[in-house]
Amino acid sequence: MASVVVDNVTIDFPIYGSTHRSLRQTLFARTGGLIRREGHRHKRVVVRALDKISFQLDHGDRLGLIGHNGAGKSTLLKALAGVYWPDFGSIRIEGRISPLFVSAPGLDLEDSGYENIKTCGMFLGMNSDEIERKAPEIAEFCELGEYLELPVRTYSAGMITRLCFAIATSIDPDILLLDEGLAAGDARFAARAEDRMQALIQRTRILVLASHSDALIKGMCNKGALMEKGRILAIGPVKDILAQYHQHNVEHAAARA
Amino acid sequence: MKAQYETAWADIVSGLTQWEVWSRLGWQEVKRRYRRTVLGPFWATLSIGMFIGGMAWIWAPLFKTDVSSYLPFLAAGLVTWAFTTAMITEGCATYTAGSGVITQLNFPYSVLNFTVVWRNIIVFFHNVLIVIAVVIALKVRVSWETLLLIPGILIVAVNGAWMTMLLGIIGTRFRDIPPLIGNLVQILMFVTPVFWLPGQLGGGHRVITFNFMYHLIEVMRAPMLGSVPSMLNYQVTIAGAIVGWLITFELYARFRRRIPYWL
Numbered sequence: 001m002a003s004v005v006v007d008n009v010t011i012d013f014p015i016y017g018s019t020h021r022s023l024r025q026t027l028f029a030r031t032g033g034l035i036r037r038e039g040h041r042h043k044r045v046v047v048r049a050l051d052k053i054s055f056q057l058d059h060g061d062r063l064g065l066i067g068h069n070g071a072g073k074s075t076l077l078k079a080l081a082g083v084y085w086p087d088f089g090s091i092r093i094e095g096r097i098s099p100l101f102v103s104a105p106g107l108d109l110e111d112s113g114y115e116n117i118k119t120c121g122m123f124l125g126m127n128s129d130e131i132e133r134k135a136p137e138i139a140e141f142c143e144l145g146e147y148l149e150l151p152v153r154t155y156s157a158g159m160i161t162r163l164c165f166a167i168a169t170s171i172d173p174d175i176l177l178l179d180e181g182l183a184a185g186d187a188r189f190a191a192r193a194e195d196r197m198q199a200l201i202q203r204t205r206i207l208v209l210a211s212h213s214d215a216l217i218k219g220m221c222n223k224g225a226l227m228e229k230g231r232i233l234a235i236g237p238v239k240d241i242l243a244q245y246h247q248h249n250v251e252h253a254a255a256r257a
Numbered sequence: 258m259k260a261q262y263e264t265a266w267a268d269i270v271s272g273l274t275q276w277e278v279w280s281r282l283g284w285q286e287v288k289r290r291y292r293r294t295v296l297g298p299f300w301a302t303l304s305i306g307m308f309i310g311g312m313a314w315i316w317a318p319l320f321k322t323d324v325s326s327y328l329p330f331l332a333a334g335l336v337t338w339a340f341t342t343a344m345i346t347e348g349c350a351t352y353t354a355g356s357g358v359i360t361q362l363n364f365p366y367s368v369l370n371f372t373v374v375w376r377n378i379i380v381f382f383h384n385v386l387i388v389i390a391v392v393i394a395l396k397v398r399v400s401w402e403t404l405l406l407i408p409g410i411l412i413v414a415v416n417g418a419w420m421t422m423l424l425g426i427i428g429t430r431f432r433d434i435p436p437l438i439g440n441l442v443q444i445l446m447f448v449t450p451v452f453w454l455p456g457q458l459g460g461g462h463r464v465i466t467f468n469f470m471y472h473l474i475e476v477m478r479a480p481m482l483g484s485v486p487s488m489l490n491y492q493v494t495i496a497g498a499i500v501g502w503l504i505t506f507e508l509y510a511r512f513r514r515r516i517p518y519w520l
Contacts, residue, residue: 014518082363085514105361110289119285122278123358151292 002095002174002205004057004080009089011079011230015045049075051230052089057206057223064221064238065210066245071227073210077101077177080208095174095205098124100182104164113148113155113163114139120167134170141196142166143189158185165193169200176204180211214242258510265510272367279368283375298383301339306387309335316452325395327454332391333481334451337474340381341413342442347373348421349428349435356520366516370421374414381410388481398483405480412476412494419501426512429519445470469497 050072057063065073078084079091081099106123107116117138121131139148142162144155152160161183168182184193201207201220211217217224217238224241226233226248234244272279291297309332316331317324348370352359355369392399428434449470450458458465465471472493479486 016519078360081361083360083517099362101361102357105358108285108289110292111285115285119281122281123362123364125364128277 002059003093004175004206004208005090005092006053006055006080007090007092009050009053009079009086009091010048011050011075011084011086013047013049015047049230050079050086053230053232054089055225055232055235057208059205061223062201062207062221063209063223063225064217064241065208065225065227066217066241067227070229072230073227074101074179075230076227077179077208077210080175081177093175096125096172097175097177098171098173099177100168100171101177101179104167107152107160107164109153110151112151113142113144116152116163117148117167120164121170124168124171126171138166138170141192158189161185162189165196169193169196171200173204175206176201176208178207178209178211181213181216217242261510261514262506265506265513268365268509268513269367269506272365272371275365275368276371279371279375282368282372283379286372286376287379298380301380302384302386305335305339305384306390309387309391312452320453320457322454329388329391329395329397329482330454330478331452332388333478334474336381336384336388337413337477337481338446338449338451339384340377340477341417341470341473342446343377343380344374344417345420345424345442346435346439347377348417348424349438351421351425352429352516353520359517360520366513367422370418370425373421374417377417378410378414385481392481400483402483402485403480405485406477409477409480409486412491412498413473415498416473416494416501419498419505422509423501423505426508426516429516430512449474469493472497 053072053076055063065076067073075084077099078101079086080093081097081101082091082093083099104116104120106119108119111119114135117135118128118131121134122128126134142148142159142165144159144163147155147159148163152163155163162185165182165184182193182197184190184197207220209217209220221238223235224238224245225235226241226245233248234241287298294300296303309328313324313328313331317327320327351369351373352366355366358364359366359369391397424434424438428438445468446452448464449468450465451474455465455471466489472490475490476486476494479490
């Protein structure tokens with residue numbers, strides 16, 4: 001059984017300027033004098049990225065996060081992934097969770113394609129047996145053939161995309177977190193990639209997807225959450241939320257005119 | 258705070274059990290040094306070797322010591338020094354170097370620390386060839402005591418692991434620390450008996466007795482020279498491992514969850 005319970009989550013980002021991060025200031029902050037002249041620099045800048053977020057997802061929920069740049073979509077995904085621990089509130093996850101933000105974590109351009117399948121697979125939470133089992137299927141899907149023996153830096157951008165996509169979509173998560181769709185390369189590959197992506201989503205129990213594309217959200221999600229300035233303004237059926245988002249935009253544009 | 262101790266403990270334990278990951282990452286990084294070069298990581302070995310050769314030629318007469326006793330001492334000492342201090346200096350950048358994965362995934366960060374330690378153990382076994390060459394060339398007495406090198410490496414590695422974690426945390430938060438540590442290590446090299454023999458300063462001089470680095474070096478160097486490290490060497494290094502890990506654990510529990518925010 002997979003579930004996600006987010007309760008009153010708040011995340012603040014401390015912003016360290018180029019000077020603030022140095023030890024000098026922290027040391028002198030206590031001794032006074034010098035710091036006073038630099039007082040304006042000493043101010044601690046904090047950005048509230050998520051503000052009292054609460055929601056719950058159960059088996060079969062496919063949630064689309066909708067909102068402008070900087071609304072907190074990616075931060076929410078990363079909080080769900082356990083990258084950022086919330087300052088306040090709690091997140092309870094049941095099930096194996098897989099974040100796919102950059103499609104291949106740990107990719108090294110100097111290593112060969114095969115070596116990267118192993119390294120990235122490990123970072124995606126597979127053990128070596130699992131990787132061993134899936135490597136032929138990954139190799140077959142990306143159609144890189146003998147190129148897999150060569151260092152990834154010799155690949156074209158499209159070939160790297162294919163490899164990353166094939167690795168990323170080989171996982172078996174209960175809960176899948178996606179930040180925009182995964183890039184898929186040329187038209188012919190994109191069609192096959194679409195099928196593979198759908199298959200991945202079919203075998204996950206819960207999906208959370210952040211996207212600016214209406215088509216992507218409509219195609220993959222049954223629920224929507226409208227975000228603004230770190231808050232969830234509304235959560236509900238995906239069609240209603242998208243409609244609300246567009247109305248919201250129209251109102252904003254009208255207000256500005 | 259209890260939950261934070263549990264998280265830190267779980268991180269270190271599962272980091273250790275994921276030996277497949279850190280051993281692979283460590284090897285992979287060494288392998289990258291081999292790519293497109295003939296000597297690969299042996300370039301570092303060669304440069305240490307040439308340095309030792311040059312030093313022995315000049316310093317042995319300067320110290321009025323016999324080359325055949327000075328050269329093995331210098332070789333074993335420098336190779337150990339390189340191993341120990343590489344963990345310290347590279348340790349400062351453990352988490353900044355791993356920012357690509359830390360900001361994308363939730364995994365035991367200690368895997369990155371064990372990667373640094375393991376990679377340097379592999380590099381040490383490249384460099385140790387210099388010592389073997391010197392030992393053979395000068396017919397240094399090899400004995401059963403030489404086997405004490407293995408627990409020696411283990412002790413230094415356990416100490417190195419907490420150092421990479423402690424300095425990794427501090428170095429991520431305060432970006433002045435890595436260059437500062439780099440400078441300190443250089444200075445330490447001159448106050449630690451690596452180039453000069455401990456006896457030259459008179460047995461129990463404070464610079465030697467209270468120098469943690471000296472004891473760390475000695476648990477590996479003495480066996481390579483066919484002798485047994487002193488009881489004090491073992492006491493200090495084992496106590497250092499315990500105290501170091503306790504302090505590091507406290508700090509890791511407090512700040513582990515802040516690391517992604519600092520990157």
